[in-house]
Amino acid sequence: EDQVTQSPEALRLQEGESSSLNCSYTVSGLRGLFWYRQDPGKGPEFLFTLYSAGEEKEKERLKATLTKKESFLHITAPKPEDSATYLCAVRPSGGYQKVTFGTGTKLQVIP
Amino acid sequence: DTEVTQTPKHLVMGMTNKKSLKCEQHMGHRAMYWYKQKAKKPPELMFVYSYEKLSINESVPSRFSPECPNSSLLNLHLHALQPEDSALYLCASSPRDSLYGYTFGSGTRLTVV
Numbered sequence: 001e002d003q004v005t006q007s008p009e010a011l012r013l014q015e016g017e018s019s020s021l022n023c024s025y026t027v028s029g030l031r032g033l034f035w036y037r038q039d040p041g042k043g044p045e046f047l048f049t050l051y052s053a054g055e056e057k058e059k060e061r062l063k064a065t066l067t068k069k070e071s072f073l074h075i076t077a078p079k080p081e082d083s084a085t086y087l088c089a090v091r092p093s094g095g096y097q098k099v100t101f102g103t104g105t106k107l108q109v110i111p
Numbered sequence: 112d113t114e115v116t117q118t119p120k121h122l123v124m125g126m127t128n129k130k131s132l133k134c135e136q137h138m139g140h141r142a143m144y145w146y147k148q149k150a151k152k153p154p155e156l157m158f159v160y161s162y163e164k165l166s167i168n169e170s171v172p173s174r175f176s177p178e179c180p181n182s183s184l185l186n187l188h189l190h191a192l193q194p195e196d197s198a199l200y201l202c203a204s205s206p207r208d209s210l211y212g213y214t215f216g217s218g219t220r221l222t223v224v
Contacts, residue, residue, distance in 0.1 A: 032210045043115075043201050043215030044154065087153060091209055097142075097167060099209045101153035 002027045004102035006088050012108045013078055021073040021105045023088030031093040033071050035064050038085045038104070078109045113138060117202050117216035125224055126192060132219045134185040134202030142208055143185045145177060146201040148218070154201055160185060161208070192223045 003026040013019055025033065032051055036044035048057045050066040057064050061082065063074040073086055085104040091097070115136045124130050134143065142161050146154040159167035160179040168177075174196075176188040185202055199220055203213035 034212060036213075041199075041218075041220070043203070043218050044213070046212040046214065049210065049212050089153075097159055097161075097209045098156055098169070099213075101155075103151075103153050 002090055002092055002098075002100040004088055004090055004100055006086075006102040006105050008105060009103070010106045010108070012110065013075075015079060015109055015111050016077050018074070018076045018078070020075070021086055021107070023071040023073070023102055024069060025071070025088070025090045025102075027090045027092045027100075029093035030090060032091040033066055034089040034091070034099065035062075035071070035073055036087040036089065036101075038087055044087055075107070078107075080109045080111050083107055083109045113214070115202055115204055115214050115216035117200075117219050119219060120217065121220045121222075123222045123224060124189065124192065126194075128192075129188070129190045131189065132187040132200055132202075132221075134187075134216055135183055136204045136214070137183055138204065138206075138214065139182075140204035140206050140214070141182060142205045143179065144203040144205075144209075144213065145185070145187055146203060146215075148199045148201055158187075159209075189221075192221075194223050197222045 005024045007022045035047040038044040048064045053068045085106045087104045089101040118133045145157040148154045157171045158177045163179045178186040199218045201218045202216045205211045
């Protein structure tokens with residue numbers, strides 16, 4: 001069974017204090033790894049898809065990287081508006097479309 | 112239009128009621144999904160429609176009945192729900208399959224009393 005574990009569960013940063021979120025995964029052949037951002041009471045917002053080890057993607061202050069066992073979401077000089085829960089998800093290879101989500105990291109950025 | 116619209120935003124229903132959740136997108140996406148999310152938990156897949164046909168049912172109880180009338184609309188019919196079914200119900204769409212990333216709606220907050 002596919003598993004996604006995210007750490008830490010919660011992270012509190014000062015504005016401008018860079019850090020990284022971790023996503024460890026176990027899947028029978030990775031077809032894609034996704035990062036989403038979710039604000040309270042809202043649906044998740046798509047950030048990135050990573051397809052293979054060594055791949056990196058960037059968007060504003062966020063950079064996602066992928067290895068064969070884990071992914072990192074690096075947040076550089078965060079701002080209060082970056083506060084949200086960040087969800088990692090995996091899609092296995094093969095025809096089955098099921099995406100499995102991790103429990104997320106709740107990020108709070110203090111001004 | 113780059114949104115997935117879900118109605119209603121909030122719903123309170125009794126255990127004997129019948130209600131429906133509605134989801135609409137006009138992005139030309141051909142895959143649509145229902146997810147259930149309990150507080151402080153990740154979204155859990157319920158159903159997948161691909162080209163208006165049900166392709167995945169994640170062993171969801173029959174009191175939840177999905178329907179895809181056309182490529183833009185997705186409904187979830189609810190009947191005889193239990194209090195433990197109270198959750199945020201999220202609709203999502205993607206261009207062809209989940210590999211392209213989902214566009215989620217804001218969800219329907221369902222409370223079963």
